[in-house]
Amino acid sequence: MSDAKRQSLQDTGLVEWSVFSELVAMDEDEEGFSQSLFETFVEQVLDTFEQINENLKDKNLDKLSALGHYLKGSAAALGLTKISTQCERIQNYGHKVNFDNFELTSDSYAKSKRESDENKHTEDSEDIAIPDESSDEFWIALIQDALDKAKDGFEKSRAALNEYFEF
């Protein structure tokens, strides 16, 4: 693994270097260990995102929280902080805890509505009033926001890692 590649991955800021370098160090014992670990992770992420989407449709907050917690663990273990941060948000929002005092703006709410409109019908008669914390809609919107950011972080990390491992 060339130093240049290492440096460029580090420069993306997508990975926690102290954690990541330890994984790579394991390759000394077993060639391709870190790479296979990331392949496992990619499968897991794709599967979990799918499940999160389904549970967003069903507005199953408990399940969403569990899924957030689950993915948070593996992302953090690999040092993929951009992803684990968003997963932690999903976990907390699923429990209706706005731990980071996230403000639901009309923009992000509209965006979240659009996301979910692609998936299912909504009640058209409703105003585009921003729901508050008493409504599940509020938390669903927050989770949708976190999921979008997690997806974004995942795509970027995946690209950077692909380049690093030369998939």
Next chain:
Amino acid sequence: MSHPIKSEPSLSASVSSTASSNQSGSNDFVKKLFLMLQEDSYKDVVRWTANGDSFVVLNTNEFTKEILPRHFKHSNFASFVRQLNKYDFHKVKVSNEEKMVYPYGEDAWEFKHPDFKINDRGSLENIKRKGPSSKKISSANTITNGGDFTSSSSVACNHNLSQITTAQSHLKDQVEQLRAENKQLHQDVNVLQTKYKTLIENIVAINTFDERYHRSMGILINCLLQAGIKLPPLDFPNPALMSLQQPTTGLVAQTTTTNIPNPKFHVLLVEDDNVCIQLCRKFLVKYGCQVTVVTDGLNAISTVEHTKYDLVLMDIVMPNLDGATATSVIRSFDTKTPIIAMTGNIEDNDLVTYLQNGMSDILAKPFTKDDLYSILSKHLLTDESKTAAAVGVTSRNISISGPTLPAESDEDPLLKKQRLQ
């Protein structure tokens, strides 16, 4: 014990000699008796009966006093009667009715043999001494061949005695073994009972909580509906119907063990996340541990029950049974094995809960290799140095090898849980 004696060679020889002497000069006793009766000189004491096909002893006292000493070797009447019996003479029985007309008196003894008749000397030859009973022979020969018998039988006795002693000690061993097994089984059953009790208590507590939440939620929903608040569709299962739903991920739980040559420790990793499993296992193997992985709390319990581990790494949030509950169940039968909670929730309340559940320590997620190793050395090296102290060598040379058999997964507690609901 009488049978082996019969087969002794010396004894059987003596039996045959006795028999032959009886055959030839055999019935001297009967001839003497015949002659005495023919003389008819004691007709008040003993004589032929009227038919002449039997004889009768009219006066046993006189017979014993006068005739026995003179004509026979017998010293008493009973002995004489026994001798008669040996030659197949039988006492003639007289029924009560017959006694009224019996001519020889109440005290008379009448004896009869088909070949013993008045004036019939020829038939006497047919009267033979009966084949002696084995009992008589053995007792007779015990006396006649005393020395021979003692030596050969003592050999036999010693042989038998040693056989019996061996058999007895074998039986004693078996009894001891069974006793130990029984004790072990009792202990196992007790452990199982405690375990199930704890498990059931936990499940019952959880169910109670669920039901209370369910009721509260029901009331809340009704209130909201009555207040005219429109509710979104809710996924609101009744806990009473929970048994109908299968856990989505938990049932395909496996146990996998990564074997390494000469493992220093045997560690159980309880974790449901594949990425964490791979990574953590890698670190552990590098540390010199043989690693067994199970993916939920129920399997963790049954695995720890079957196999002794040097350390257990326990995730908290898992399908089927969470790590905290699994730990409290394990603690009901295993208080020694270090159990380390691996968790992302490191708030004070959570930590206290984990320690109350019997966790030995907490490893915050995500952890680095060094974090893991410092926990390992904290909980494993103490054991290792203890062993080293006991053996008297440096800890580096010691390898604590755990059992190598991976425990089989056991779904019993789950089934029980489902039955309960």
